[in-house]
Amino acid sequence: MALALQPRVAMAILQVLLAAIARSAGRILNTAVGWATTMIFGRVPEKRQIYVSVMTFGSLVWTAVIVGIAFPSAGTFLLSFVPLPAWVDRKWVRLAMTIAAAVLPALVGAVSLLLRDPDERPTGSARVRAVLRGYPFTLGLAVTLLMMCLLAPVMKLQTLARRWASQHIPVVVDSEDYDDVLDHVQRVLATGGWRTDRRLASWMVRLPTRVLTLLAGRTLDAYVAKQLTTLRAERFEVVLHPSDLVLSGEEREVVRARSVLAEQLAFGKAHLTWTKDAQALEDHMRGLHRRLAPHAAAGESTQRPTGALGPALDYVDTRLKEIDVTYEEWEVLFRQKLLLLLAARTKMGDAAGEGASDSGAQGGRRPPAGDEQTAFPIQSHGFRDRVRSLFAAAFAGRGR
Numbered sequence: 278m279a280l281a282l283q284p285r286v287a288m289a290i291l292q293v294l295l296a297a298i299a300r301s302a303g304r305i306l307n308t309a310v311g312w313a314t315t316m317i318f319g320r321v322p323e324k325r326q327i328y329v330s331v332m333t334f335g336s337l338v339w340t341a342v343i344v345g346i347a348f349p350s351a352g353t354f355l356l357s358f359v360p361l362p363a364w365v366d367r368k369w370v371r372l373a374m375t376i377a378a379a380v381l382p383a384l385v386g387a388v389s390l391l392l393r394d395p396d397e398r399p400t401g402s403a404r405v406r407a408v409l410r411g412y413p414f415t416l417g418l419a420v421t422l423l424m425m426c427l428l429a430p431v432m433k434l435q436t437l438a439r440r441w442a443s444q445h446i447p448v449v450v451d452s453e454d455y456d457d458v459l460d461h462v463q464r465v466l467a468t469g470g471w472r473t474d475r476r477l478a479s480w481m482v483r484l485p486t487r488v489l490t491l492l493a494g495r496t497l498d499a500y501v502a503k504q505l506t507t508l509r510a511e512r513f514e515v516v517l518h519p520s521d522l523v524l525s526g527e528e529r530e531v532v533r534a535r536s537v538l539a540e541q542l543a544f545g546k547a548h549l550t551w552t553k554d555a556q557a558l559e560d561h562m563r564g565l566h567r568r569l570a571p572h573a574a575a576g577e578s579t580q581r582p583t584g585a586l587g588p589a590l591d592y593v594d595t596r597l598k599e600i601d602v603t604y605e606e607w608e609v610l611f612r613q614k615l616l617l618l619l620a621a622r623t624k625m626g627d628a629a630g631e632g633a634s635d636s637g638a639q640g641g642r643r644p645p646a647g648d649e650q651t652a653f654p655i656q657s658h659g660f661r662d663r664v665r666s667l668f669a670a671a672f673a674g675r676g677r
Contacts, residue, residue, distance in 0.1 A: 336418040386411020417492025442528040449548040469537040478505040
């Protein structure tokens, strides 16, 4: 009796061990896929993340299906991890796998259309062609993910060995502006005291990305850089993705660089928001900031660019109250508004100083204290009061 039970006990123990290994393998695979996706795309905006996840999952399922069809023994092994009711015939499972192999790429192609804004999605025959491009795209994404699942852990181990930390700054960069934004980032880092060298990203990222761009065509132009580039300093490096700016290095240096970049990248060619309405408001504030830039004063009078800022800032205030965006995007827009007000306040101070100098040169006296309006007559009382009150409310907590 005891001898008869021993094989059963051994089999039960083996099943438990295999189940534990399968669960661990699943967690490891999920982690590797997560690393791979981040290294290919960067951190995609939350609104579009679900679509990227669906395409990633679809390409991996398609790969498993193709392997199961091409190698029946491998298919049997994969099916052993999926509990099937006793009444399900394995022949029907094979048929379902064949249908999935034919249909999944078209579904991936259809989902890829959702990565675009509604008014930019193709219609008619162009939509059909976009869906059909899902077949080479699914193949490219599957091959890329398999390569990155092998290479991403190696790069992660290199980062851990150097004890580096990583930080992400969400950005959206149009493909034609990639080099300009990279130049801007390099200039900002230079003003912060960091000298950087421009290099192509590691071959472990470029090779899989190249495979993806060759097979995906223009499907992922907004999310994958054709020539992913790294700015390398002594203690950290910066990688610019079309939808993410990744800083990796010594934690203290990374935090400092992130602070400088987060402030100075506002009003550049890279958007810090990702929805169309939010980007339109960013563009509006960028235009206002350009009029307030110090170099603008050299070519045109101070009164002309700043005099109309009152209504323009009123528009920004109104849009911030009405715009339907996520809280994270709203915070970005509000921070940019504060930076815009800071630039306006600096401009007002410069104009007040020039007015005082002119007054002193002509009449031999400065404007009386508390009567700055005479030194900056183009600003309405409401505009000046709004700038002061907003700054008082925003920064009152810093002195406490």
